[in-house]
Amino acid sequence: MKFLSVLPLVLVASFAVATAQHPQSNLSFEVASIRPGADADAEMIAIRMNAERSMIHYVNVSLRDMIRVAYNIKEFQVTGPDWIRNRFNIEAKYPAGATEDQVPEMLQSLLRDRFKLQFHNETKDHAVFALVVGKNGPKLKPSEVKATDYPDSPNRKPGTPVRGDLQIMGSPTGMHLKGPALTLSRLCETLSMFVDQPVVDRTGLPERYDIDLTFMPENMRMRGGPGGPGQGADGGTEAQPRITLFEAIQDLGLKLEPRKAPLQMLIVDHIEKAPTEN
Structure with a gap:
């Protein structure tokens, strides 16, 4: 990993x-x-x-x-x-x-x-992806990680995930995004790394959520994933999963829509x- x-x-x-x-x-x-x-x-x-x-x-x-x-x-x-x-x-x-x-x-x-x-500063129109709530509503549970769960907190238990801390791990099976107590604005900022235009939060959801996403970015699908294609038990190349970021985000009851938005630069x-x- x-x-x-x-x-x-x-x-x-x-x-x-x-x-x-x-x-x-x-x-x-x-x-x-x-x-x-x-x-x-x-x-x-x-x-x-x-x-x-x-x-x-x-x-x-x-x-x-x-x-x-x-x-x-x-x-x-x-x-x-x-x-x-x-x-x-x-x-x-x-x-x-x-x-x-x-x-x-x-x-x-x-x-x-x-x-x-x-x-x-300048204001410019920019193509974006808007993160919005899906038609069946969000499938997110507000996080139970407390604000006291910071590295220097005397009340923090060893091994407790740090509030608002997002990890991205890459493997031949794709990208794994995981973090506790994330705002959706913070999530959008990270998702922008994997698509060809900015992702902005238009969900209207103000809470912090525990996020766990796995998907295969298009550029990794072409390269066969980080470090090359995954190897199967017989030494052959494993088939790469076909789930995209746009599909994975639907598991959270959300979706990405292309839009135009004026952004301050x-x-x-x-x-x-x-x-x-x-």
């Missing part, structure tokens, strides 16, 4: 872009260590974004993803120079009195101060390739 590049994120993203005309946040991390991560073109790497009660722990996180979290937008809403794909490892401590909910504000300050980020005008020194 191979872990693919995925960003388990405990923050909920929306489509409201913070504009350059809004007052800049003065809230900053008390201290932040930023060091180079894996190569931007690496295919099989561990990527993690954890925001805890007192610190963030980011592993192999790209500048694009830091921008996306800082301004509560999706990856496809960020455009800029090629080096926004550069990856970094970040350990940053909140100042006294700050909370996890203020991580985006602190990331804005970090990007502005350490990477000299400058940007503007964050256009990076300037950003440094590397941060100022720690």
Whole structure:
């Protein structure tokens, strides 16, 4: 089983872009260590974004993803120079009195101060897939994973899944998406990785749900899956499952519909390739 590049994120993203005309946040991390991560073109790497009660722990996180979290937008809403794909490892401590909910504000300050980020916003019509409720209603059960189930919580039992943490695993049988207490907005963000246009949440369902999906992306079907075709007991090639993402999502009582939607885009005008020194 191979872990693919995925960003388990405990923050909920929306489509409201913070504009350059809004007052800049003065809230900053008390201290932040930023060091180079894996190569931007690496295919099989561990990527993690954890925001805890007192610190963030980011592993192999790209500048694009830091921008996306800082301004509560999706990856496809960020455009800029090629080096926004550069990856970094970040350990940053909140100042006294700050909370996890203020991580985006602190990331804005970090990007502005350490990477000299400058940007503007544009609104463009974009082809999307809308995640909507199927005709027979959703087949989702609200998660029972509590907000206290974070890595640094003294009440968290060993081995308990982390709330809002999504794993993607690849094998010859397809992609397996699994995570506890996910918002459907978070799920849509991940589904966008496997189709040719953004996926947006139009379900109107506000709860967090335990998600477990297995499907075969089209590009993997052509390649025979990660690492090549699966091998059968007789050494031959196993038949690949035919279930697509569009079919798998129906098991949740949901469906994907093609639509057009105006999306706000964050256009990076300037950003440094590397941060100022720690």
